[in-house]
Amino acid sequence: MTQGNSATEPLVHIQDFRMDFGDKTVIKDLSFDVRAGETFGFLGSNGSGKTTTLRALLGIYQPTAGTLHISGKPFTPADGARLGYLPEERGLYKKESVLDVMVYFGRLKGLDKSKAKAWSQNYLERVDLADKAGVRLDKLSGGQQQKIQLGVTIMNEPELLILDEPTKGFDPVNRRLLMDIIEEQKLAGATVIMVTHQMEEVERLCDRVILLKDGTARAYGTVAAVQEQFGGTLYRLSYDGVLPASTLFDVVSDAGGHAELSPCSGGDEATVLRELIGAGVAVRSFTTARTSLDEVFIKIYGEAHELAEASTT
Numbered sequence: 001m002t003q004g005n006s007a008t009e010p011l012v013h014i015q016d017f018r019m020d021f022g023d024k025t026v027i028k029d030l031s032f033d034v035r036a037g038e039t040f041g042f043l044g045s046n047g048s049g050k051t052t053t054l055r056a057l058l059g060i061y062q063p064t065a066g067t068l069h070i071s072g073k074p075f076t077p078a079d080g081a082r083l084g085y086l087p088e089e090r091g092l093y094k095k096e097s098v099l100d101v102m103v104y105f106g107r108l109k110g111l112d113k114s115k116a117k118a119w120s121q122n123y124l125e126r127v128d129l130a131d132k133a134g135v136r137l138d139k140l141s142g143g144q145q146q147k148i149q150l151g152v153t154i155m156n157e158p159e160l161l162i163l164d165e166p167t168k169g170f171d172p173v174n175r176r177l178l179m180d181i182i183e184e185q186k187l188a189g190a191t192v193i194m195v196t197h198q199m200e201e202v203e204r205l206c207d208r209v210i211l212l213k214d215g216t217a218r219a220y221g222t223v224a225a226v227q228e229q230f231g232g233t234l235y236r237l238s239y240d241g242v243l244p245a246s247t248l249f250d251v252v253s254d255a256g257g258h259a260e261l262s263p264c265s266g267g268d269e270a271t272v273l274r275e276l277i278g279a280g281v282a283v284r285s286f287t288t289a290r291t292s293l294d295e296v297f298i299k300i301y302g303e304a305h306e307l308a309e310a311s312t313t
């Protein structure tokens with residue numbers, strides 16, 4: 001695996017991927033790329049096929065059809081040295097001590113023993129588990145074990161990090177800590193593919209996203225482009241005066257000197273503001289709100305849930 005791809009060659013390339021389990025088609029037709037150095041959010045409702053896709057990418061599942069490449073070829077175990085995979089099902093040797101397990105995995109990933117030990121001790125300090133170094137893994141809480149698993153995943157400074165719900169089950173403080181650690185990997189140059197249901201994590205970290213629905217991509221692109229596609233922008237203003245009729249915006253709501261405007265073509269913030277002021281409106285505040293990814297998600301998946309619920313009642 002190399003990060004030295006040309007601008008035209010993505011690090012991960014998935015084309016016309018189909019996955020059937022028996023007579024059940026989980027992925028119908030999926031194509032997307034992940035570029036070297038980006039953080040990519042892999043999103044979709046429960047059971048939409050995210051883990052299945054990652055497993056097929058890593059050769060754990062044999063795809064029914066399609067191309068799944070990392071650095072221009074199917075993944076082989078020999079590429080594993082530069083890969084960090086945090087699987088959905090966590091699993092470490094639970095009867096060994098935390099430090100022994102970390103050092104063992106560090107050595108498997110090619111670190112020498114002293115480097116693996118030093119790295120692990122450092123990491124344990126960072127995630128507030130230094131006092132657990134000598135404790136058996138099965139004496140740790142679920143969240144504490146997950147911290148160890150993330151450490152084992154990143155300790156060889158992988159070029160490509162594939163994280164399946166890395167912050168699942170964490171309290172907000174620890175979730176933020178884990179996001180900080182993932183962001184450091186990104187800043188150090190790693191390419192990160194992250195499955196998550198936490199949209200604020202996506203908004204904070206991801207450059208681009210894909211949303212799976214019905215076995216194919218329902219949305220794909222930069223976070224801003226997806227927000228724009230499924231909701232767009234809203235201007236919120238407080239004002240004195242009377243809003244003019246305009247071709248630059250539609251008035252979504254207007255009450256008590258507070259209004260929401262939906263911009264039309266050519267209605268960027270500066271132009272709308274100029275028009276309002278030119279029409280004698282005294283603008284006291286003006287903010288721009290983008291549809292949150294949470295709202296985009298609900299828009300895409302909520303409709304399907306409502307239909308499913310309606311059909312069962």
Ligand SMILES: Nc1ncnc2c1ncn2[C@@H]1O[C@H](COP(=O)(O)OP(=O)(O)OP(=O)(O)O)[C@@H](O)[C@H]1O
Nearest residue numbers: 021022026044045046047048049050051052053088
């Ligand atoms: N080995 C398998 N055999 C049969 N069906 C499977 C297998 N693996 C996954 N599936 C099915 O494929 C579908 C997609 O599962 P997958 O775990 O990929 O979803 P997901 O998007 O990761 O979901 P979640 O967000 O809940 O983790 C599910 O209906 C699941 O039951």
